[in-house]
Amino acid sequence: MIRHCVFIRFKTNVPEDERASILSDIVALKPLIPGYLSVDVGPNVSPEGLGRGYTSGFVIDFADSEARDAYLVHPDHEAAGGRIVGAAEGGIDGIFVYDLEISG
Numbered sequence: 001m002i003r004h005c006v007f008i009r010f011k012t013n014v015p016e017d018e019r020a021s022i023l024s025d026i027v028a029l030k031p032l033i034p035g036y037l038s039v040d041v042g043p044n045v046s047p048e049g050l051g052r053g054y055t056s057g058f059v060i061d062f063a064d065s066e067a068r069d070a071y072l073v074h075p076d077h078e079a080a081g082g083r084i085v086g087a088a089e090g091g092i093d094g095i096f097v098y099d100l101e102i103s104g
Contacts, residue, residue: 001063002061004061004099007095011088014087028076029071033067035068040059
């Protein structure tokens with residue numbers, strides 16, 4: 001299984017409803033991509049103070065790397081990714097992506 005973690009530093013002028021809409025685009029991809037198992041989205045609620053400005057994010061579990069790779073090139077993902085880049089502080093520099101391989 002692949003756990004795809006994405007953290008976003010939204011620009012301060014991006015309203016909450018727009019942030020929610022962007023994240024809902026990611027959730028909407030689930031029924032379109034075989035092997036897209038689950039998704040969790042939301043704001044950073046860590047009390048540690050180590051968020052480095054990443055205010056929101058999402059975590060998707062994929063059955064395998066093939067499912068993740070199909071998601072990455074899906075046109076709806078590319079559109080959602082474009083919205084994220086446009087709303088992130090510094091564009092692509094305001095996004096942190098980390099994938100973990102989860103074994104049994």
